[in-house]
Amino acid sequence: MDLSSLLQALIPSWNSAYLLLGFFAYLAIAGSIVLGKLVPGVVLADGTRLHYRCNGLVLLLLLVALLGISAKMDFVSPTAISERGFELLSTTFIFSFLVTLALYFAGCKSQSKSSSLKPHTTGNLIHDWWFGIQLNPQFMGIDLKAGMMGWLLINLSVLAKSIQDGTLSKSMILFQIFCALYILDYFVHEEYMTSTWDIIAERLGFMLVFGDLVWIPFTFSIQGWWLLANEVELTTTTIIANCLVFLIGYMVFRGANKQKHVFKKNPKAPIWGKPPKVIGGKLLASGYWGIARHCNYLGDLLLALSFSLPCGISSPVPYFYPIYLLILLIWRERRDESRCAKKYKEIWTEYRKLVPWRILPYVY
Numbered sequence: 001m002d003l004s005s006l007l008q009a010l011i012p013s014w015n016s017a018y019l020l021l022g023f024f025a026y027l028a029i030a031g032s033i034v035l036g037k038l039v040p041g042v043v044l045a046d047g048t049r050l051h052y053r054c055n056g057l058v059l060l061l062l063l064v065a066l067l068g069i070s071a072k073m074d075f076v077s078p079t080a081i082s083e084r085g086f087e088l089l090s091t092t093f094i095f096s097f098l099v100t101l102a103l104y105f106a107g108c109k110s111q112s113k114s115s116s117l118k119p120h121t122t123g124n125l126i127h128d129w130w131f132g133i134q135l136n137p138q139f140m141g142i143d144l145k146a147g148m149m150g151w152l153l154i155n156l157s158v159l160a161k162s163i164q165d166g167t168l169s170k171s172m173i174l175f176q177i178f179c180a181l182y183i184l185d186y187f188v189h190e191e192y193m194t195s196t197w198d199i200i201a202e203r204l205g206f207m208l209v210f211g212d213l214v215w216i217p218f219t220f221s222i223q224g225w226w227l228l229a230n231e232v233e234l235t236t237t238t239i240i241a242n243c244l245v246f247l248i249g250y251m252v253f254r255g256a257n258k259q260k261h262v263f264k265k266n267p268k269a270p271i272w273g274k275p276p277k278v279i280g281g282k283l284l285a286s287g288y289w290g291i292a293r294h295c296n297y298l299g300d301l302l303l304a305l306s307f308s309l310p311c312g313i314s315s316p317v318p319y320f321y322p323i324y325l326l327i328l329l330i331w332r333e334r335r336d337e338s339r340c341a342k343k344y345k346e347i348w349t350e351y352r353k354l355v356p357w358r359i360l361p362y363v364y
């Protein structure tokens with residue numbers, strides 16, 4: 001695609017806006033009706049506390065079923081998303097910009113009532129809009145679910161396009177299965193996500209909204225778009241190796257996150273059938289947490305790699321997601337390391353001595 005057709009494709013359209021608004025309307029309406037476990041968020045400046053409703057899995061399955069039925073009855077086209085990828089991208093970008101501006105002004109208004117607002121300099125304005133004012137990322141009942149759901153919807157539309165074009169390949173099938181399992185697993189364990197950094201520490205600013213609505217769905221699906229335009233021949237050995245990378249990645253990712261979750265609830269719960277090794281009564285040094293201090297990141301990186309391997313190695317483009325994730329998680333691990341060093345002091349030093357590897361044993 002040359003530059004002028006790219007710019008042409010990026011022009012937002014009303015059709016894209018309707019698709020986007022339909023998606024958000026569904027999330028806002030169905031999200032308030034469909035029941036799910038309520039998990040409390042952190043306490044806000046005014047002493048109130050929002051609650052997360054963990055109903056993502058039902059919302060997602062219901063949405064896919066509704067879209068499937070509508071496509072069967074010719075109400076919607078299954079390729080509606082994949083045929084307007086770039087214009088949807090720019091429309092979502094503009095939407096994120098406008099929503100965060102509105103949130104910024106709403107946040108200023110409520111904070112000026114509580115008189116805790118900083119003096120208005122240009123630096124403050126940009127900082128508050130970029131990083132946000134309010135904790136607990138939620139807007140009209142829509143929270144961080146939207147990005148993960150959007151990612152699956154884009155993938156499914158890309159799959160429909162490859163079927164329509166008669167180009168469905170083993171690579172596309174593998175990519176689709178791995179991503180769908182990862183996204184479904186995310187929603188099955190949605191409760192775990194309410195204790196992650198994005199939810200407890202990030203504010204609802206442009207950075208988070210852009211990351212969730214634009215970055216996740218549109219960049220994590222690059223492999224699918226790439227496979228629409230490129231042919232890859234996979235041998236049986238490559239397919240088996242690819243499945244192994246996915247399975248090992250999943251085992252480490254889910255296993256490590258689960259062990260920490262279980263440990264936080266019950267520090268005496270056995271890990272891999274044995275009593276856990278605990279440092280200073282607070283840090284787990286058994287199981288995956290005894291192999292590397294962030295084994296969960298290693299699992300996530302292997303999963304990310306498994307989404308790209310079906311595209312072969314002829315181009316670096318489908319490797320955008322694992323490369324981005326590698327940079328992000330190395331940076332995040334370093335920030336988490338200094339946070340834990342401050343929080344846990346000498347017991348963290350002891351943990352570091354016992355478990356010297358950060359993410360990948362004997363390498364990093």
Ligand code: NDP
Binds near residue numbers: 284289297328336
């Ligand atoms: P973690 O779930 O790894 O949480 C780190 C925190 O866990 C530390 O701050 C500390 O918090 C606690 N902790 C660390 N070591 C121990 C230990 N040995 N024993 C007990 N507690 C410990 O971090 P994230 O929230 O960053 O990641 C969660 C998941 O999300 C990961 O699997 C990651 O791969 C994934 N992720 C995916 C991204 C993507 O784009 N695909 C982006 C970012 C994350 P405390 O103060 O509570 O003790």
